[in-house]
Structures are given as C-alpha cells and as structure tokens.
Amino acid sequence: MTDIALTGNVATQALKKRHLRPVEFLPLLAVCAAPIFGEQYLPLATQIAIFIIFCLSLDLLVGFGGIVTIGHSVFFGLGAYTSGILSANGYGDPLTGLAAGAAVAAVASLALGAIVLRVHGFTLLMLTLCSVFLMQEIANKATDLTGGIDGLVGVSTQPLLGIFEFDLWGKTGFGYSVAVLAVVFLAVRLLMATPFGLSIVAIRDNRLRASMVGIPVGSRQLALYVIAGLLAGVAGALQSQITQFVSINAIGFELSGEILIMLALGGAGRIYGAFFGPIVYLIAQDIFSKFDPAFWHFWLGTMIVVVVLFAPGGLVGLASHLGKSSIVRKLMSEKEK
Amino acid sequence: MEYSHFALLTDEGMIEKDMAKANVTQSSALRVAGLSKSFGDFKAVTDVSFSLSKGERRALIGPNGAGKTTLVNLLTGAFTPTDGTIWLGGKDVTSLPAHLRIQEGLARTFQITNLFNSLTVLENIALAGAERKGEGWHMFRKNAFSTRALEQAERVMDLIGLTRDAFIEVSDLPYGRQRLVELGIALALDPKILVLDEPAAGLPSEDHDIILAALDALPKDLAVLMIEHDIELVFRFASHVTVLAEGKVVSDGSGEFVKNDPKVREVYLGESTR
Amino acid sequence: MDIVLSILIHSVAFTALLYLISVGLSVTMGLMGFVNLAHGVFAMVGGYVTATLITAVHLPWWAAIALTPFIVSGIGVVVEKVLYSRLYGKAELDQVLFSIGLLFVASAVAQELYGPLLIQIPMPASLLEPIQVLGVSTSSYKLVLVAVGASVALAVLYALERTTLGAMIRAAVENRTMAEGLGLNTSLLFSGTFALGTGLAALGGAIGAELFPITPAYGFVYLVYFMIVVAIAGLGTVRGAFIASFLVALISTISAYFLPEYGTIVLFAGVFLLLLVRPQGLFGRVS
Numbered sequence: 059m060t061d062i063a064l065t066g067n068v069a070t071q072a073l074k075k076r077h078l079r080p081v082e083f084l085p086l087l088a089v090c091a092a093p094i095f096g097e098q099y100l101p102l103a104t105q106i107a108i109f110i111i112f113c114l115s116l117d118l119l120v121g122f123g124g125i126v127t128i129g130h131s132v133f134f135g136l137g138a139y140t141s142g143i144l145s146a147n148g149y150g151d152p153l154t155g156l157a158a159g160a161a162v163a164a165v166a167s168l169a170l171g172a173i174v175l176r177v178h179g180f181t182l183l184m185l186t187l188c189s190v191f192l193m194q195e196i197a198n199k200a201t202d203l204t205g206g207i208d209g210l211v212g213v214s215t216q217p218l219l220g221i222f223e224f225d226l227w228g229k230t231g232f233g234y235s236v237a238v239l240a241v242v243f244l245a246v247r248l249l250m251a252t253p254f255g256l257s258i259v260a261i262r263d264n265r266l267r268a269s270m271v272g273i274p275v276g277s278r279q280l281a282l283y284v285i286a287g288l289l290a291g292v293a294g295a296l297q298s299q300i301t302q303f304v305s306i307n308a309i310g311f312e313l314s315g316e317i318l319i320m321l322a323l324g325g326a327g328r329i330y331g332a333f334f335g336p337i338v339y340l341i342a343q344d345i346f347s348k349f350d351p352a353f354w355h356f357w358l359g360t361m362i363v364v365v366v367l368f369a370p371g372g373l374v375g376l377a378s379h380l381g382k383s384s385i386v387r388k389l390m391s392e393k394e395k
Numbered sequence: 396m397e398y399s400h401f402a403l404l405t406d407e408g409m410i411e412k413d414m415a416k417a418n419v420t421q422s423s424a425l426r427v428a429g430l431s432k433s434f435g436d437f438k439a440v441t442d443v444s445f446s447l448s449k450g451e452r453r454a455l456i457g458p459n460g461a462g463k464t465t466l467v468n469l470l471t472g473a474f475t476p477t478d479g480t481i482w483l484g485g486k487d488v489t490s491l492p493a494h495l496r497i498q499e500g501l502a503r504t505f506q507i508t509n510l511f512n513s514l515t516v517l518e519n520i521a522l523a524g525a526e527r528k529g530e531g532w533h534m535f536r537k538n539a540f541s542t543r544a545l546e547q548a549e550r551v552m553d554l555i556g557l558t559r560d561a562f563i564e565v566s567d568l569p570y571g572r573q574r575l576v577e578l579g580i581a582l583a584l585d586p587k588i589l590v591l592d593e594p595a596a597g598l599p600s601e602d603h604d605i606i607l608a609a610l611d612a613l614p615k616d617l618a619v620l621m622i623e624h625d626i627e628l629v630f631r632f633a634s635h636v637t638v639l640a641e642g643k644v645v646s647d648g649s650g651e652f653v654k655n656d657p658k659v660r661e662v663y664l665g666e667s668t669r
Numbered sequence: 670m671d672i673v674l675s676i677l678i679h680s681v682a683f684t685a686l687l688y689l690i691s692v693g694l695s696v697t698m699g700l701m702g703f704v705n706l707a708h709g710v711f712a713m714v715g716g717y718v719t720a721t722l723i724t725a726v727h728l729p730w731w732a733a734i735a736l737t738p739f740i741v742s743g744i745g746v747v748v749e750k751v752l753y754s755r756l757y758g759k760a761e762l763d764q765v766l767f768s769i770g771l772l773f774v775a776s777a778v779a780q781e782l783y784g785p786l787l788i789q790i791p792m793p794a795s796l797l798e799p800i801q802v803l804g805v806s807t808s809s810y811k812l813v814l815v816a817v818g819a820s821v822a823l824a825v826l827y828a829l830e831r832t833t834l835g836a837m838i839r840a841a842v843e844n845r846t847m848a849e850g851l852g853l854n855t856s857l858l859f860s861g862t863f864a865l866g867t868g869l870a871a872l873g874g875a876i877g878a879e880l881f882p883i884t885p886a887y888g889f890v891y892l893v894y895f896m897i898v899v900a901i902a903g904l905g906t907v908r909g910a911f912i913a914s915f916l917v918a919l920i921s922t923i924s925a926y927f928l929p930e931y932g933t934i935v936l937f938a939g940v941f942l943l944l945l946v947r948p949q950g951l952f953g954r955v956s
Contacts (some may be wrong), residue, residue, distance in 0.1 A: 180698070180761075183765065188897070188937045260511045318765070352781055355773045370760075
C-alpha cells in the first residue's frame with residue numbers, strides 16, 4: 059500500500075465533524091430578532107416560528123427519510139384539536155396541552171406509519187392523501203367535538219407556567235413559540251447526527267444496501283415517522299394555544315401541500331431549509347396577498363416551478379452551491395501559485 | 396489453504412452428496428446441499444451442493460445465464476429456495492431472512508455498485524460496522540459513530556487501500572474505487588463468509604490489480620466465494636473452482652483440474668458455437 | 670326500482686366524466702413514471718376554452734366541444750416539451766412540487782381571465798330538458814355524456830390493442846428501458862401520449878361541466894377524485910381506468926343518495942383499504 063497511514067487521525071477527524079457549531083444558531087437568532095422590526099410583526103413572527111417547527115418535522119420524513127408524504131397535516135391537526143378540545147373543556151394549561159397534543163399525534167403516527175410505510179412512491183403518496191382527506195372529513199362531521207367547518211372556538215389558554223399571560227400583543231405567544239422552537243431545533247439537529255439519524259439517510263440513499271448491512275428498514279422508518287408526527291403535533295398544539303382557535307384547515311390537504319412547498323423552497327434535508335422556507339413563504343404571502351390573492355398564487359406557483367427546475371436544493375441548496383464554487387475558485391488560484 | 400474435503404466426480408460430472416457431508420460439518424463455513432430454485436417452469440438452479448471451509452478461496456464460474464447470481468441470491472436470502480438446505484457455520488439458515496444472515500457472518504458485495512451515495516467512504520464503511528454491532532438504534536449519542544466503529548472502519552480502509560479517500564463522498568469517486576468501497580462495507584460486517592459478485596465488473600483490465608491487491612489482503616481465515624468472468628482473476632485468486640452451467644454443477648476441483656476438464660470445455664465452447 | 674335506475678344512469682354519466690379525465694392520467698403516469706397532480710388543470714382549461722369558443726367565437730356547442738380537445742392537446746404538448754420533460758426521471762418530490770406549482774399558476778391565470786366564480790357552458794336547451802328513459806326522468810345531457818364516454822372508451826381500447834402506436838405505448842409502460850433499446854422514440858411517444866391524455870381530459874372537463882362546474886379552483890377541488898381513480902386502477906391501464914371510474918362514480922352516487930353525510934368518508938376509507946391490500950391498484954403492475 060502506498061497510502062498514508064492516518065491511524066487515529068481518521069477517527070478523531072470524523073468524530074469532530076458532526077458537532078454542533080455556534081454558527082448553526084444563526085437562523086434561530088434571526089427568528090428571535092423579529093421584535094426589532096416592530097411589535098406589529100410579532101403575530102407573523104410567531105406564525106413563522108410555529109411553521110418552522112412543523113417544517114422541521116416534515117423535513118425529517120421528506121428530506122432525511124426520503125418519504126414523500128402529502129398528509130402530514132393530520133398530525134398537526136390532531137395536535138391542534140387535542141390541545142384545543144382540552145382547553146375548551148377547562149384544561150387550558152399550555153404545557154399540558156402541548157404534551158397531550160404531542161402524545162395523540164405520536165399514537166396516530168404510530169398507527170398510520172405502520173400502515174403507510176409498507177409501500178412507497180405513488181402508493182404511499184396516495185395513502186397519505188387519503189388519510190388527510192379522511193381525517194378532514196371526520197373532523198368536519200364531528201361537529202360536537204371539533205366545531206365542524208366553523209372551527210373550534212372557546213379555546214382559552216391559561217397563563218404559561220402560571221405566570222405569563224397570553225396578551226393581546228402576542229409577546230407571550232412569541233416567546234413561548236420561540237422557546238419551543240429552540241428545543242425542537244436542537245432535538246432534530248442532534249438526532250440527525252446520531253447513528254440512528256445516519257441510518258435513516260442510508261435507507262433513503264439505498265434501501266437495498268441498507269437491508270444488506272443489517273438495518274431493519276421498516277422499524278427504523280417507523281420510529282422516524284413517530285418522531286416526526288409527534289413534533290408536528292407539538293406545532294399544532296402551539297397553533298391552537300396561541301391563536302385560541304382551531305380551523306378545519308389545520309387538518310387539511312391544502313396545509314399539507316403548503317408545508318411541503320415551504321420545505322422545498324427552503325431546501326429539504328438540510329434542517330436550515332426548514333427555517334428559511336417558512337420565513338420566505340410567510341413573509342412573501344403577507345406582502346403579496348395584500349394585493350389580489352390570485353396574484354399571490356401566481357407568483358407562488360411560478361416560484362415553485364422555478365425552484366424545482368433550477369434550484370432543486372431550495373434556497374439552502376443554492377447557497378451551498380454558490381459557496382462551494384467560490385471555494386473551488388479559491389483552491390484553484392492557490393494551486394496555481 | 397486446507398481443504399477438509401475434496402471433490403469426487405461421478406461419470407455425469409456431479410459432486411457426490413455423501414462425501415460432501417462426511418468431513419465437512421465441523422469446519423465448513425458455508426455448506427449447501429441439494430439447492431434448487433425454479434421460477435415457474437424455469438429451473439434457474441438445480442440440485443447444487445458444495446461447501447466452503449474456513450479460509451478457503453473458491454471461485455464460481457460459468458457461462459452467462461448459468462444461475463450464478465441466482466445462487467448468490469439464494470445464499471444471501473434474497474430468494475427462497477424451492478428445495479435444499481443452506482448452513483452457515485453449521486447452522487441451518489435456509490429460512491432465515493436476509494438481514495439476519497448478516498448476523499450469522501455472511502456478507503456480500505453487489506455486481507452493480509450499491510453504496511450510500513450521499514455519504515463519505517468512511518461513513519459508508521463505519522455505518523456497516525456500527526449496524527453489525529447493533530449500534531444503529533442509538534438516538535442519544537453525541538456522534539454518528541462509536542470510537543469502536545470508527546477504528547474498525549479505519550482498519551478496513553487501511554487493509555484495502557481506501558484511507559486517502561476517507562472523507563470523499565462515494566458518488567465523487569471513480570468507479571474502480573467505488574468497487575473497493577463495496578468490498579469495504581462487506582468487510583466491516585465482520586464476515587466469516589464473504590460472497591463477491593463479480594468484484595471486477597465494469598472495470599477495465601488495467602484496474603483489476605486494485606481489486607486483486609485488496610483480495611490478497613483479506614484475512615486468511617475468511618472464507619470467500621467469488622463469482623467472476625475474468626479467468627485470469629479467477630486462477631490468481633482461487634484455490635478451488637466450481638463451474639456452473641444451466642443451473643447445475645458441471646465441474647468442481649482445483650484450478651488446474653477444472654481448466655483441463657473436458658466437461659468444462661464443452662460447456663464454454665459449446666456455448667460459443669451456438 | 671326507479672331509484673336504482675336513476676342511480677345507475679347518474680353513475681354511468683359520472684363514470685364517463687371521470688374516465689375521460691383519468692384515463693390520460695393513468696396512461697401518462699404509467700408511461701412516464703411522472704406523478705402529475707396538475708392533470709385536472711387540462712380538464713379545467715377544456716371547460717374554459719369551450720365556454721370561450723361558444724360565447725366569444727359563437728360556435729355551436731357541439732362544434733366547440735369537438736374543437737376543444739385539439740386546442741388543449743396543443744397546449745399540453747407545449748407544456749410537456751418545455752416543462753414536464755425536464756423532470757422525467759427526477760425525484761418524486763420534485764415532480765409532486767412541480768405539478769402543485771403548475772396548479773397554482775393555472776388557477777391564478779384562470780381567475781385573472783375569468784374571475785373567481787364558476788362559469789356556465791351554454792348548452793343547447795334541448796339537452797337540459799328532462800326525458801324519460803325506462804320510466805325514469807333524466808336529462809339527455811347525461812345520455813350524451815354516456816355516449817361520448819363510451820365511444821371514446823371503445824376507441825381508446827381499440828387504439829391501444831390494435832394499432833402499432835398502442836403496442837408501443839403498452840411496451841413502453843411495461844418496460845421503458847427495453848422499449849428504448851428497441852429503438853422506440855420515447856420522447857415522441859411521451860409527447861404524443863401526453864397530448865392524447867390532455868385532449869381527453871379537456872373533453873371530459875368541457876362536456877362534464879354540469880357535474881364538475883368550471884371554476885379556477887377546479888384543479889384543486891377535483892384532484893382527489895382523479896388521483897383516487899388512478900390509484901384504484903393502477904398506473905398505465907386503460908381498462909383499469911374505466912373500471913375504477915365506474916367504482917368511484919357508483920360509490921359516490923350511492924352514498925350521495927343514501928348516506929350524504931358520510932359519502933366521502935366511505936370513498937376514502939375504501940380506497941385506503943384497497944391500497945393496503947393491493948398497493949399496485951386493481952390492474953397495475955407490481956414493481
């Protein structure tokens with residue numbers, strides 16, 4: 059062998075590579091910085107924070123797991139309705155509601171995942187499509203429980219930790235969602251750097267090879283599905299607690315599509331895409347839909363088509379692509395010296 | 396290289412099943428008896444028996460369509476046999492699913508490179524090693540790999556000459572080095588039996604030396620079954636050759652024996668005159 | 670007995686509508702392996718084109734209906750060549766997203782041009798008059814729908830089974846790489862099939878406007894129906910599309926009559942269960 063022996067070095071270098079670096083907190087800080095722009099933007103910033111959590115949960119499935127689902131809002135909606143129904147019946151403590159929403163969503167994702175993960179591709183897409191339509195219909199019909207098409211009213215969120223009241227300006231809401239976001243972000247980021255996280259990516263890359271190195275593909279993906287469902291439930295519960303309302307759309311197909319779009323815009327499989335997607339989407343929507351709503355749809359659709367055709371990695375992919383090419387140029391000029 | 400059995404050829408050119416049983420059970424890493432596989436009316440593999448002892452290097456050759464890949468798929472558990480039995484290290488694994496045969500010490504490489512494309516060489520190999528030891532479920536580790544898995548990966552890469560590519564994404568590697576990563580993944584699975592499906596497939600003959608060098612470096616107590624078309628590679632590597640044609644074993648013995656066996660010439664030459 | 674007949678007539682008419690729109694989707698998805706959620710757009714465009722031809726160009730209804738498929742398949746070919754073809758073989762996620770994006774754009778353009786409300790396709794008054802069929806009152810519109818649907822179904826089946834083009838399509842659906850290896854010009858095949866599929870969808874949209882009203886949200890609202898039909902049928906099957914359309918139409922109609930509250934639930938639950946038992950659909954290939 060003429061190769062250089064790097065005994066010990068390879069192991070050390072590899073161990074360092076996946077550590078959390080301070081710069082990775084920047085997107086989170088960007089969201090936290092929203093109040094600087096003015097208090098009137100707090101509700102928007104809160105909505106962004108909630109959707110980032112939702113988007114992170116979808117990224118686990120779609121980006122890292124390679125499982126394309128158009129029914130993820132089932133779990134968001136379940137989280138929202140669980141927390142909302144509890145609250146409307148007197149159990150309005152936000153953290154309890156959060157836990158309850160997460161639990162119900164987790165159970166549902168276990169059941170649904172066990173079914174849906176047996177298939178892939180178009181069939182899986184269709185199963186998830188059916189599941190979201192089914193759930194929305196059920197929510198629509200169960201008017202006594204959910205308020206049907208008019209949505210669930212009477213949600214009254216008690217003060218967070220007994221101290222922070224949910225004020226009209228949305229300060230508590232904002233702080234609350236950002237805190238939850240920070241926890242979820244850390245959890246997802248660290249999870250994807252564990253052996254489990256890597257095995258998920260391996261399954262996505264080459265399912266056959268994964269089973270041929272002894273990975274139990276089905277159960278790993280199911281575990282991922284449950285985690286993703288749970289986090290979506292958290293986002294939904296937050297939504298209902300802060301807006302003090304649950305819309306029938308929280309469990310609808312349109313929302314599933316929207317969150318998928320947000321993820322694709324930001325860039326799937328890169329965690330930070332789940333930050334930038336909702337930020338760009340929701341801000342753009344806020345600006346554009348002040349005009350004709352059709353206008354917003356037109357530009358949204360065009361943006362999606364352009365991203366898919368020319369920047370499939372989303373904004374983050376585009377950024378890393380540009381980053382790589384300038385490094386390459388730098389290296390080239392170094393070599394010529 | 397020690398054999399604990401030798402091939403006795405009957406007039407029809409089939410291996411006697413009796414002698415295969417006799418001395419072999421104790422030290423055989425892999426044993427196959429009466430293995431058959433039919434797809435409807437098509438008999439892909441018929442009544443194949445042989446065994447591999449610890450450290451034995453055997454090549455499986457035969458014309459196209461002879462059933463070699465089917466045989467490999469039967470061994471690894473991708474296909475269920477229509478008839479026959481498979482033993483790994485003395486344990487009957489005929490009905491054991493594929494991912495559990497790995498736990499019994501079987502590892503394979505693929506004819507078409509099958510890697511985790513977005514991961515680096517190190518990650519591909521260390522992942523295999525980590526999964527083999529049941530570390531894949533860990534969700535609360537700080538790092539993607541335990542030190543043990545990384546050090547094992549390092550040893551494997553060192554053995555077959557991949558260390559300098561450790562941090563390169565496998566999709567960025569030239570094909571020849573990707574074939575090496577295939578081998579590395581299989582080695583990281585701590586196998587007792589290694590099945591190589593055309594390790595040099597798709598490589599120009601100049602690059603065959605890379606593969607040969609890696610094969611030479613394999614641990615001496617590892618049993619290796621290699622499917623290959625490249626006769627030169629076969630005779631340099633294998634001490635024992637089995638010839639398969641139309642799903643049946645046609646010849647079995649040392650390289651020299653098989654080279655001169657008229658049955659083998661008939662199979663190959665008969666093939667080319669059609 | 671009257672109810673049974675009414676249900677049957679309505680179901681068959683509904684089948685025709687679903688078939689016309691979904692058959693193209695099943696074949697193109699099976700042929701190109703492309704998840705196209707935007708297929709309903711072409712049906713919608715068919716409706717708008719027909720309406721425009723009647724109101725602005727003053728063509729009689731039957732002429733507008735006959736001309737529309739050709740216009741829309743022309744549009745379809747352009748869209749296929751310029752946009753869709755770039756995504757063949759790409760990741761499923763990209764295809765799904767692209768088609769959603771197309772849905773948004775088409776819906777926005779439709780709203781800009783025609784406004785957000787549904788538009789009427791002016792039909793000859795005679796079609797809407799009730800007529801008696803076997804003692805049951807129905808409109809001749811439904812019968813026309815059935816007639817058109819049936820003749821198209823037969824024509825498509827004939828074309829697929831008896832013509833060279835049909836054989837090529839079947840071969841390419843079965844095994845694309847092999848077909849290419851045999852010298853089939855797949856890009857021409859894809860464009861041609863796409864044109865056919867979108868043309869048929871346009872016909873369905875235009876002629877079925879009484880059942881599925883033409884609005885800018887058409888592509889979103891009825892997406893699930895077309896997807897369900899294709900999922901039940903399987904990909905790349907004309908026969909399957911027909912049978913699946915009938916099943917969906919029948920279940921929808923029956924539940925509209927007897928279980929109006931739970932109709933859609935029954936339908937979705939049914940599809941869900943079917944896909945569990947037979948992921949490839951009734952007539953699709955096991956991959």
